[in-house]
Amino acid sequence: MAVILDAKGLEKSFGAVTAASNINVAVEQDAVVGLIGSNGAGKTTFLNMVTGYLKPTAGTIHFEGRDITQLAPREITRLGICRSFQIPQLFNTMSVLDNLLVGVGIVAAAGSKWGTRNSAYDNPVRAVDTMLEQFGLGSYRNRQAGLLPEGTRKLLDIAMAMVVRPRILLLDEPTSGVSADEKFVLMDMVMAAVKEHKVTVLFVEHDMDVVARYTDRVLAFYEGRIIADGAPAKVLDDVEVRRFVIGSHAAPAGAASHA
Amino acid sequence: MKLDRTSFAILAMGAILLIAGPQLPSWMVSMLNVSLCYGTVVLGMMLLMRNGIVSFGHGLYFCLGAYAAGLLDQMLKMPDMLLMVGAAVVVTGVVSAILGLLLAKYRDIFFAMLSLAFSMILYGLLVKTASLGSTDGFNVAAKTVGGFAVAPESQRLMVYSLAVVFATVSAFFLHSYLASHQGRLAGAIKDNELRVEYMGASVMRVVHRNYVISAVLAGIGGALMAVNIGHIDPEMTYWPQSGEFVFVAILSGTGSVFAPLGGALVFEAIRSFAYEYSPNTWQMVLGITMLLVMIFLPGGLWSLFTRKREG
Amino acid sequence: MSQFIAVLVDGIVYSSWLFIIAVGLTLIYGVMKILNIAHGSLYALGAFTSVTLCGLWFNAGLPPMGSYLMLLLSAILVGLVAGPVIERGLLRFMYGKDEVVLVLVTYALFLILEDLIKLIWGVDPLFITGPGGESPYSLLGNFEVAGLTYPNYNLVLIAVAVATGGALAWALAKTRSGKLLLAVIHDREVSAALGINVGRIYFVTFTIGAMLAGVGGALTAPTVSVVTGMGAEVIVLAFAVVVIGGLGSLPGAALGALIVGLVRAAAVHYLPEVELFSIYFVMAVVLILRPKGLFSGAEVRKI
């Protein structure tokens, strides 16, 4: 499999605080990668560096062989790396439909400049409706985004990343704030959409059940470093990971059995 | 292009105003004329407000448009109304394209304040320019339209008709613009700039474009006002003038392109009658009106109409 | 050299005056996020009130030195009457609205107060003068610097500016209410959640802010002729000062006042032609280089 995203020697410090040090990750096409680690371990910092919100102090990030280290979020999005947010970033006064139509409009307006992908949306409204059904948002179509329940907000947030046709999708805690029984429903829908469009996924997650069930690779962060990298079963069973990352979390053995 | 109901209504309004012009009493034509000039500026304010941005210095472009028109008459001896509006478009377009590069990064009160500073610098420059009459300004007289001479007795009607045409075209254009992807994008920027950037659009570029459009609309309004009033002075870029545009924009609401035009007319009517019937306290009348609108109609006068629909 | 000293002295005197006017504006903005255009009217109100009170004082044949007390009393009156009336009667219904809408609310208030002042005091310029021509401006005598005579009243302005700034800085840093105030400035919602009575803090802040505007007006009154429209002239100047310094910042207001004061004095002495727009030019330059003014809070990370 071809490497689609390649981060080498990433460092990030805020004054005296080191948020990331010597991060080396190569992600292959179509992989589903889970990022785990306690709060402040550097997962979101990594996501923010890949999407251009933060500029690394040192190191490089390549996407499909192209150096994107110094690009702005907008340019990175256009190339095909899109993301969702821990706190959903919606257009709160607009309808769910319009939230997604904004993205469709941006893609359509960009024309041939939309990375390497096809930017044509023959029928924007129908395309969005299809997507809404796929994400189970059909019944919320004309509701104001600001008034949606939290789980629905999360879904819409992810749908907004999907609507601009990513090659890589970065999800920041997709299931946080979502009730336990909804988590898997949400993740099933997201994964179905991702598989259909052949999108590579990296997601930050605290729920080890979710990690074990959906990923085929896990990166464990601790104090700005990656302390383990590999298949979920192996990483989740790692002693260091269990000590520093999972701690009193759910028993890893059961999780590993899913994989 | 498919026309929606609002587009038809705009064109109908333009046609009715054109036909009604000669029948209306002349003071009403004057009031409508001033309102249309104002309304055109406020259309631009509305576009900015859709982006979540308020300029406290739009007098800058109102004034630049007027001076572009005036100088065409004064220096180049080309008193043609269409050329004047054209000159205003060019000048305000160029200046706003340059200042917009800076301003597009600013938001909220800082956008308001930096635009205020720019408008006050223009004020200072014009006050220092004795050859343009300093604070007294100078008179502007337009004598032809597109090269055709206009008889003096029909000049008022011509000026009015031109204001109707330009306001209608501006409203029509702005409505189509807002109904398109661009309009939705403006609302999206107001709601969440971060997300817009993460959907791959340049917020800066959108804000810049909308700033230029709003500046050009203000310029058109300024040129029309110069021709209508027949006199221009630096007061047009002094801060109370800019404040008045914000005032009318808030009074109107941003719900529809009709709001700025209607709001400008309501404002002009209130102001004119307050001057007449309460010459010592007209400011108080305006202030109280404004407070009442902001307390009871937070969406501006336009919400009176949308409320009915919902109810 | 002597001209340079004159620039310094003129500049510092003018800066002190600016600071006294601007400090209430920046305080109110910092706490309540209201850029209060009506600050200009409160300033005018302070000036008009002090003309009336000093007039009564002089007419009663009381010792002229007491007129300073009347200036102080005017400022307190404006703060204690106009402040609560405006905050309780109008502003509290507006909290939570957009900043720009709040500016417009105060603009409406400004229009109303302008006419109100006109209705109470008329349109004739007024000034403070006793039966023998005494005025708080000249009572204290003069001092000389670089061959120029200055009234000692200018020293009063400097002293009041320093004292006001110092007192506010001390109160914010050292007192319990000051710390509560800082908490509200930092995050209104969290403060409310922590049980801080935000409404009360707003009430007190606005009253103090109004009082500071009143101090500005009362101290200006003896040096000028008090006339309708004086608030309008001052408010944009005060905006420039606080925007240059960084909205809501106390040291910012001080630095902004100093910059504007010195630039203006230098312009008057060396290049009178540019005086008119020197201030707005400085304001534009500062905003271009530092978009939120010289003293601005750090950007908060959003994601």
Added chain:
Amino acid sequence: MIAKALGTMLTGIALAAVTAAPALAQQKTSVKVGFVTFLSGPASGPFGVPAKIAAEAIVESLNAGKAPAPYQIKGIGGLPIELVVIDEAGGATKQVSEYRTLVQRQDVDIVIGYIGSGDCLAIAPVAEELKKLTVLLDCGTPRVFEEGSYKYLFRTRPHATMDAVAATMYLLDNRPSVKRIAGINQNYAYGQDSWNDFEATIKVMKPGVDIVTSQMPKFGAGQYGSEISALHSANTDVVHSSLWGGDLEAFMLQAQPRDLFKKSVLVLVAGEPYLHRLPGKIPDGTIVGARGTNGVFAPDSPLKRWLVETYKGKSGGIDPNYPAYSTAQAFLGVKAAWEKAAAKKVGSAVPMGAAKGVKEEMEKAYQPPTQEEVIAAFEKSSFDTPSGKVHMTLGKGHQAVTGTAYGTTRLENGVVKVGNIKYYDADRVNPPEGVSSLDWIRSGFKR
């Protein structure tokens, strides 16, 4: 919804149009005068409100027929005057709208007013377009009739050039040795013009003088500390100033304790109205003018006594200042022209024996004069006013000239008195017809 909004708007317009349809022509029972003056803002105190008080006092007195000769006829031509007062604040743009309202909605017969020069310039072409007799009250700029030529527009007070010219003459007569000149004037058109005229005049009349500094504080600045230091450091013999209103008073309050005028003589071209307000603050020896022979410079006459008396009755005992005199000039000019036109009409309507139509002819002759007839009588007329005779000689008979005067102040028993008054004839201080003011000054006052 939109259609509804549109409908509401247009119905409103149509309704207003119907109700506003002009009333059927009626017999004239009064002369409706639109009077525009500053009722708010910095110019209202010193200019606007005194003008309004004067207008109200004069109208009341004229309507009661109490004015002295030659103005004993009640009102204007026997018709009572009805005043409509409008605030001049808000800038030229608004004033043009308000002017249109006055003429078209209020249907006034005459508009008298405007103190701001910008407003005067802006109103001029509109008066012409609407064909409405309009008399400019107090604005100073010479540009109105130098840049344009009007039929319906008159200005019954002289423009400001003579203030500078006469000030220079007076200064050089009394202080022939001045070498260093400085100025402090507001940074707006009137302030700039005043200084430019003064500078040009003194350079012509006394070549070689040094212009040491020209301070141009912002209009309404209020704080003049730096300017006073700059003027002080400049070591000037003369400080020229056209400051007025609150700005002038603030400047005097701040300058006086700083000994600025120990070494420099102050020339206040428009200082007269403030003398009674600033006792002790105006240094002895200050040269003051009143923009014409107004106020203390007005020669004693029954008309002057009438103005002072009627004005004081309305102002609570305060003497009229020069804007009040300007107001009197405007009203009396119109009245004189109107009555002259009426008299001419009657005089020329000779009854032709018992021929048919005599009655009609006579009735027509006793109708009020038409606007065109008033204008014909107004052009190039001369009339008496409380400030002496006014001659409508410039601007093809539409722009007044008068003489002017300057004097020197001294404090006597707590009251500022003006002494050493010198009068300057209209011809000496005003440019001839067809020559712009600045050209006339630069040509060395050629006639």
